[in-house]
Amino acid sequence: YYIILYAPTWRDDGSIYEFPDFNKILETVRAKFNKEPILLLRSHHCQELKNDLSCNFSDVRTYPDMQELLLISDMLISDYSSSIWDFSLLAKPCFLYAPDLKHYEDIRGFYTPIRSWGFDVCQTSEELYDAIRGFVPGIYRENIEKMHRSFNSFENINSTSQLLSKLGIN
Incomplete structure (x- = not known):
């Protein structure tokens, strides 16, 4: 089995997620x-899920530990969720699906340009499928390591x- 977690961030402006075609994913x-x-x-526990997703999935909104x-x-x-940073430490494939990128950036903004984060940024479903098809583990790992160094x-x-040793707590 290959477990895919789709976890977009909450839209505090009330906008609704635009889901990709999960069957195609x-x-x-x-x-x-x-x-x-x-x-x-x-999805965020305050965000409604569409009832017409027409694919098999498990709703893990209420699972207590992300x-x-x-x-x-x-x-x-994901998109702009902070979970991408935690996940990046695992060096497993992560893709940003951000069809509302301009709107989100206008409302919230980013500390650094999103395209410098090391992940494929996909604004359309087709871009997402292409990014998954073209995924190369070595190149991805290099991009993530570069991002970690730059941050x-x-x-x-x-x-x-190492931290405990520096603090003299071993």
Whole structure:
């Protein structure tokens, strides 16, 4: 199985998510990774899900621990959610599906340009399918590592023990 977590951020302006064609995503992932995909949807608990998604998915909005969902997922599709930063530490495929990019940027803005974050930024469903089809693990890992360096991220497998050592707590 190949677990895909779709977890967009909450729209505090009341706008509604524009979902991609999840059946096409499932088909694309099945072809690319040669595994049976499972779709988990984690919209914000205050955001309504459309009733007509016409695909098989598990609604995990009420699951209490987002970190556990990230750990079990093989791929994350999100937008501007902070979950992308946690997921990036796992170096698993993450794609940004942002059909409302201009609107969101006009309302909220970003600290740094979104296209410098190391993820494919897809504004249309077709761009998302193309990004999944064209995913290359080595190039993706390089982009994520470059982003971590540029953001001065010091996270690594030994971060906690290194911090405790510096604090004299071993």
